[in-house]
Amino acid sequence: MANNKEQRLLAEFPPVPTEKWEEVITADLKGADYRKKLVWKTAEGFDVRPYYRAEDLEGIGHLEAGIGEFPYVRSTGGCNNWRILQTIRIEDPESANAQARKAIAGGAEAISFVAKCSEVCENGFNKLLDGIDLGAVELTFSGAGAESTANRFLAKIETEGLDPEKVRANFVIDPIIAKFSLKGAFGCCEDGSVCFANLKELVEKGAKYKNLRFTGVSGHLFHNSGSTIVQELAFTLAAGHEYVVKLMEAGLSADRAAGSIRFSMAVSSDYFMEIAKFRAARMLWANIMKAYEPKCGRAEKMFLHAVTSKWNLSVYDPYVNMLRGTTEAMSASIAGVHSLEVLPFDAAYEAPTEFSSRIARNVQLLLKNESHFDSVVDPSGGSYYIEHLTQSIAEQAWALFRQVEDKGGYIEAFKAGFIQEKVEDSANKKDHDLATRRQILLGTNQYPNFNEEAGQEITQAVVSRSGCGCGCGDCKSDRPAGDCGCTAEGNCSCGCGECTCGEETGIRTLKPYRGAMAFEELRLRVDRSGRHPKAFMLTCGSLAMARARSQFSSNFFGCAGIRVIDNNFFSDIEEGVGKAVESGAEIVVICAADDDYATLAPRIKELLAGRAILVVAGAPASMDELKAEGIGNFINVRSNVLETLKWYVAELGI
Numbered sequence: 001m002a003n004n005k006e007q008r009l010l011a012e013f014p015p016v017p018t019e020k021w022e023e024v025i026t027a028d029l030k031g032a033d034y035r036k037k038l039v040w041k042t043a044e045g046f047d048v049r050p051y052y053r054a055e056d057l058e059g060i061g062h063l064e065a066g067i068g069e070f071p072y073v074r075s076t077g078g079c080n081n082w083r084i085l086q087t088i089r090i091e092d093p094e095s096a097n098a099q100a101r102k103a104i105a106g107g108a109e110a111i112s113f114v115a116k117c118s119e120v121c122e123n124g125f126n127k128l129l130d131g132i133d134l135g136a137v138e139l140t141f142s143g144a145g146a147e148s149t150a151n152r153f154l155a156k157i158e159t160e161g162l163d164p165e166k167v168r169a170n171f172v173i174d175p176i177i178a179k180f181s182l183k184g185a186f187g188c189c190e191d192g193s194v195c196f197a198n199l200k201e202l203v204e205k206g207a208k209y210k211n212l213r214f215t216g217v218s219g220h221l222f223h224n225s226g227s228t229i230v231q232e233l234a235f236t237l238a239a240g241h242e243y244v245v246k247l248m249e250a251g252l253s254a255d256r257a258a259g260s261i262r263f264s265m266a267v268s269s270d271y272f273m274e275i276a277k278f279r280a281a282r283m284l285w286a287n288i289m290k291a292y293e294p295k296c297g298r299a300e301k302m303f304l305h306a307v308t309s310k311w312n313l314s315v316y317d318p319y320v321n322m323l324r325g326t327t328e329a330m331s332a333s334i335a336g337v338h339s340l341e342v343l344p345f346d347a348a349y350e351a352p353t354e355f356s357s358r359i360a361r362n363v364q365l366l367l368k369n370e371s372h373f374d375s376v377v378d379p380s381g382g383s384y385y386i387e388h389l390t391q392s393i394a395e396q397a398w399a400l401f402r403q404v405e406d407k408g409g410y411i412e413a414f415k416a417g418f419i420q421e422k423v424e425d426s427a428n429k430k431d432h433d434l435a436t437r438r439q440i441l442l443g444t445n446q447y448p449n450f451n452e453e454a455g456q457e458i459t460q461a462v463v464s465r466s467g468c469g470c471g472c473g474d475c476k477s478d479r480p481a482g483d484c485g486c487t488a489e490g491n492c493s494c495g496c497g498e499c500t501c502g503e504e505t506g507i508r509t510l511k512p513y514r515g516a517m518a519f520e521e522l523r524l525r526v527d528r529s530g531r532h533p534k535a536f537m538l539t540c541g542s543l544a545m546a547r548a549r550s551q552f553s554s555n556f557f558g559c560a561g562i563r564v565i566d567n568n569f570f571s572d573i574e575e576g577v578g579k580a581v582e583s584g585a586e587i588v589v590i591c592a593a594d595d596d597y598a599t600l601a602p603r604i605k606e607l608l609a610g611r612a613i614l615v616v617a618g619a620p621a622s623m624d625e626l627k628a629e630g631i632g633n634f635i636n637v638r639s640n641v642l643e644t645l646k647w648y649v650a651e652l653g654i
Helices: 004-012 018-029 034-038 093-105 122-129 146-160 175-183 193-205 220-224 229-249 254-259 271-290 320-335 354-369 384-406 410-415 418-435 456-461 517-527 543-558 573-583 594-608 623-628 641-651
Strands: 083-090 110-115 138-143 169-173 212-218 261-267 304-308 339-341 534-539 563-565 587-591 613-617
Touching: 018 034, 083 093, 083 138, 083 354, 093 110, 093 122, 093 354, 122 146, 138 146, 146 169, 146 193, 146 212, 169 193, 169 261, 175 193, 175 212, 175 220, 175 229, 175 410, 193 212, 193 229, 193 254, 212 229, 220 229, 220 261, 229 254, 229 261, 229 271, 229 384, 229 410, 229 418, 254 261, 261 271, 261 320, 271 304, 271 320, 271 384, 304 320, 320 339, 320 354, 384 410, 384 418, 410 418, 418 517, 418 641, 456 517, 517 641, 534 543, 534 573, 543 563, 543 587, 543 613, 543 641, 573 594, 587 594, 594 613, 594 623
Parallel strands: 083 110, 083 339, 110 138, 138 169, 169 212, 212 261, 261 304, 304 339, 534 563, 534 587, 587 613
Antiparallel strands: none
C-alpha cells in the first residue's frame, strides 16, 4: 500500500484520462490533421501513434510471461550475456588462426570462419584451430565447404575427447536461403533432398554434443536484399519451419530438427522496431514449435545471432558506419540475442583492417563493460511502446508467415515468386525513399562530406543492384563488375565466397545490395571523371531565406560530388554573377525567398548569358512564369534527388 507521502502526491497529481491528452493535442495542432502530423505509417503495415498508455496493453497475452518463460518473448534464459562475434575469412589457415587468436585476446568471445574454397585440408584445419580453446570460444563455420568442415570438426573433438557439454560450434549449412534463394538451385540435386539427407546425418552424428548446431537460417539476407522488418522476420521463420519439416521427413524428431538450427538476422538503424522484432521472433518461433509437442524446451527456444546491417553501410564518409553499428548493436543487445557481430566500418569496400575490427569489437565491449547492458535481461519489457510494437510486428509477421505456409511452405512460395516479389517491392520502395530523401543515409543522400574523393579501394564496392553482370550484387573481387567468374555450384572463382549468382534456372533470386549504391555510383562517376565540377551558391534577396536555400542546395549537389562554392550574401546581383563567372562554376544556384525569384531570376539569367546552368532553389509560385522566360531548372524538397543529380551530371558531360 502507498504510504502517506505517496498518497499526498497522488492526490496532488491525479491521473489524466486519455481524452484529456487528446484534447490538448488537438488544440495544439490548431486544426492540422492528427493522423498526418503525428501518426507514423510504417512500412511494416501498421501505424504507430505518438504516445501509448497502460490501456494500450490490454489484450496482449505475452505480458504474463516472465524471464525465460514460454513464449520466451523476454528471453530464452536468465541472463543477457551475449557473445561478441568476429568474422575472419580464411585466406590461409595460419593467417586466419593468428587473426582469430588476436581477436580473442582483444575481447571476441566467438569466431566465425568463412572458407572461400570447398574444403580446408586436415593439416590446414589443425593449423586453423591451433591454440584456440574449444571449450571457451564458440566457433562458427560458413562459406564453401561448411558440410565437410563439420565432419572434420566432429572427428577432431571425438579424437581429442572434449567434454560434450563445453564444445560450442555452429555450421551454417543453409541450402534453402544461402543456395536456393540466392542461386535459384540447391546445387546438390533438383529438390534439395540430398542436402536435407546430409544435414540429417550430421545432426545425428553430433547428437551427443548439445551445443553444436548444423542448420543455418541466413535471415539477414532478406534485410540485405531490401526487405521490411516484418518480411525479414516472416520469411526467416518460414525458412526455419521448412527445415524442421524437411528434417522430420528425413527421420529426425522435432526436438532434434529444431535444436539443430541457428538463426541469423540483421539489425538495422530502426532502433525500437529492431528491439521489438527480436522479441517477436522468439515468441513466434516458440508458438510454431509448440504445435509439434516437443519433449524439451530447447526446440521452442530460438537460438538467435544478430549482425549489423550491411544494407546501411556506405563507402563515402565511412566513419559514419561506426555510429550506425553502435545504435544497431544497442538494439540487439537490449533485445537479447545469443551472439552479435558489429560489422567493421570499412566492410563495404575492403577486407577489414586491424583498426576497424578492433573498433567493431570495442562497440560491444563498451556496451558490456561500461554501459552494463549485459547485466539486465529485457530492459525494454513493460514499456508501453515496445510491447505494442512487439505485438504489432508479431501480428503482421504471423499473417505473412501463414501466407507462405498456405502456398506450400517456403520452397514452394519461393518457386512461385511470392517471397521475391514482396522483397523486391520493399527494396524498390526503399530505393525511392532514399532517392527522394524520405529516408536518410547520412553522408550519402544528405549532409555529404564535400571534400571527400573516393580512393581506388572503393571502386569495386560501388556497383548498383543491376550493375554486376552475374546478378549477385555482392562480389568482392578486384575484377570489373560482370566478370566475377561465379559458378552454378556456388564456388566463386573470384575468391570472395559470397557471390550469389548461378546458372539460369528460371527462378528469380534474392539480390543483396547496399542502399547507398546508386548515389555512390553517381558520385564515383564524377570523382573518376578527371574534372571537378562546381556549383556556385548565388545568395541574394532575403538574407534568412538565402542562407537556408544555400544550405539545402549545397547538400543537394554535394551528394553527387559536385564541389560547392558557398557565399554568405550578395546585396548586388551583378557582383554575384560576376563572382560566379569568375569562379568557373558550371552550375549557378539562385538562393533567395520565393517572392524574390520573379524579379531576380530573369535578371540573373540575363547577366549569366548561358555561361552556366542556372538553377532556382525552391518551388516559387512564379515557377510557370519563370519557365516561360526559359528558366526551367528547380530543386526543392519534393525533388527526386538521385534522378535530378543524374540529369545535371549528364548535362555536364560526365
